[in-house]
Amino acid sequence: MSRYLLRIPYIFLTKGATSTTKTVLTKKGSAFVRPIHTCSGLLSLTRYDENTDWQKKLSPEQYVVTREKGTEVPFSGVYLNHYEVGMYHCVCCDAPLFSSESKYDSGTGWPSFKQAHGTWERDESHASIVRRPDNSLGHAGTEILCKHCDAHLGHVFEDGPDPTGERFCINSVALNFKPKAK
Structure with missing residues (x-):
């Protein structure tokens, strides 16, 4: 049928x-x-030039994760045990995504965050992320994308800590960390 x-x-x-x-x-x-x-x-509605050659701009692993919706190997990411104060940006377009203040250790093997940068309570209209339904994990889930360049970042789950109760499970290779200026 x-x-x-x-x-x-x-x-x-x-x-x-x-x-x-x-x-x-x-x-x-x-x-x-x-x-x-x-x-x-x-032109594209997003801010990046749609003629961008992502394979030239990104490493092979970054390309697979951000442009082809791949996932890095758990417990292998450079930002998994990274606790410096600063901001995590999109590796493709440099948009600010997550503050180090919202990062926590979830024990899942990927960097986890309580909420996206620019979120106020449950309002993500000023955040640089968008949510999209995703069934690729074998069940109904929610994919997280960069609002500015459509890069796949990871997924969000409803088993996080207070106050949001959400866990943003993000691939390290999709991020670029910038330390806070002193």
Whole structure:
């Protein structure tokens, strides 16, 4: 049954498809990918240049984690046992993500934070992160992305300490630490 449900959108997309749409469909290899616009010259809504060559800018491990939604090996990250005072930034675009004040040892193997930088109570409108539903872990979860460059950072779980009760489980390779100026 699901095989037929997946083919129905493909039939509708290809029947009324323009040459641009057909090109995108064959390049991506998915029936669900279609162009958002047909005008050329429109820029990305995010702040980074969409022509950025992430493979040149990032190390291979950083690229796999941030751009391909990978996960570093547990207990291997450089920031797991790091307790210097300062700010953790996005390795891709340098946006401030987490303060060292919200970092704690969760014992899970990845750096953990109570809340994102710029969060006030439960309001994350000034934070540099966005949440996205994610089922890749085998159950319903929440992925954390950088708001400015869409880099995959990690996941958030509801087993954290007070006051938020949340645990932001973040990959070290997605972070760049900047110590507080003295």
